[in-house]
Amino acid sequence: MMTKKSWNVIELLSKYKFWRNSVCTFSSSGEDSNITKQAVNVAQLETKEVGKAMKAYLERAREHDEFMKQQNYEFQVGKRHLANMMGEDPETFTQQDIDNAIEYLFPSGLYEKKARPHMRPPEEVFPQRKAAEFDETGRPHHFLFYTGNPNFYKLLYDIVEQINHLNKYEDSMLRKSNKPDPNLALHATGFQWLDQHTLEKKLVEEISEKNYNSFINAMERLQSLPYSYKAKEFISAYQKPLMSRTDLSDIPKLQYDKEGRAFITVYECRRKDAKGYVTIKSPGKGKVTINNNDIRYFHDVQSREQVVAYLDGDLNVFATGAGRARRVGH
Amino acid sequence: MALRSLIFNQQILNNSVPILSQFLQQNGMSQFPSYYIKPIYQKEAQYDLIKNNEAQNYAHLPVRPALVDQTCSLSHDPKISLFINYVMRGGNKALARLLVEKAFETVKRKQLEKYHKAKEEDKHKIDIDPKEIFHKAIGNVRPILQLTPIKRGGVRYQVPVPITEKRAQYLSMRWIIDAAKEKERTLHFPETLANELVAAASNGGKAVKKKQDLHRQCEANRAYAHYRWS
Structure with missing residues (x-):
């Protein structure tokens, strides 16, 4: 009777055989330069015996390189044509200029921005392909090759390594009776983990939802450790900030009128479709002017309450657009 | 190309x-x-x-x-604004707000009248703040149990179960509004709502009676309580 383990081994072996025969069906990452380098290396080793799989791969890599070369050439020619059409110098025609030209020549009302016509270098348009993952005899380079998702499982492996390292570090600190620095602690708020699509692009591998969830769980566990700030660099590579921090210097400064009263005017106040500009003077007597009317400009109590609730001085508003309820938002 | x-x-x-x-x-x-x-x-x-x-x-x-x-x-109260939303019909918030504010005004007038008529030693017992009366009324009408139908052996039993905070608050507000709406055609909603609020604040009125009825029914069906988990 065979054990389960031995069955697995046989399964693996059969898979391996299959891959040796038709490797390219699933190999897919890395850069073109990698592929060519590999091709050159293998060409030098031509005296050695080269497997069928490697030959097929080399053929495919050569075809891909040629295709990319052709696309690149067409892109450069197209760029020059476009520059001439727009009456600009082709040598100094940047990607931004291309985007503007395309928007001008092919105006599109499509809501989804990605569906609108655009022209980008072929490296961005065609998906990246993995370089050869095995040597000329067909042996894989990566130690997790047979998982099918080597880059993803390597990432999980790295996370666990970081966790173990931090646990060890925490133990050593406890022995010295040191405590983690609360000022350096990582804040979970304000950041978001890379979404599944971005992570797939980064690892050049397809990731199932279940695998993505286990990645999130592992990262959250790593971040929750008391000394997680030691692995800040590693963690932040898989995070993106939710919102850029507001620049404090953008707050407009107070101005003073003839009577020495402080006032401030904020232009381009928006709420939904309503626009307006607001002047607040302090100290004041609570005098409110809205489009040259007093507070009775708003008919319902709710809107009046909104105006008065934040008021500490005199208020002067000019608002247009949308309904009255929206204009209150200024 | x-x-x-x-x-x-x-x-x-x-x-x-x-x-x-x-x-x-x-x-x-x-x-x-x-x-x-x-x-x-x-x-x-x-x-x-x-x-x-x-x-x-x-x-x-x-x-x-x-x-x-x-x-x-300072005048904003999230519970009152929720109550206004429950009174609102067809999205007419301005009207709903007007009705509730009128009711509060009536409460204030009634309580002030009571306050001035009361003897000197009883005056501290009379609450004249309509907001406080509102909160007291909501708290008094809030039920602590409700009945839910559970099928056992082909028969539906009304089983008493505990109620969540949010549902209790919703029921108390809805019962007060329903009680105020049960009226003669000649009476106006703000007036009946004011009466109901004042009555509920002192543990009286139709809404409080509804709560007590529910509790009585729960008490009567206490034998079925185990159906909740068995």
């Missing part, structure tokens, strides 16, 4: 990821993504956050804009 083939053959096909539809499924019709937090618009809540050193956690989170009826005004 290169330009046209790039634009129409590859680009559009390569970018067929249905981002927009996923976005709509997750958030209904909201224009804000799910990670946008609700605004903390009340000053006390903000001071509490600063006091507990939790304000830093909110510093860089994207926040939805406050709703039109949310202000940091």
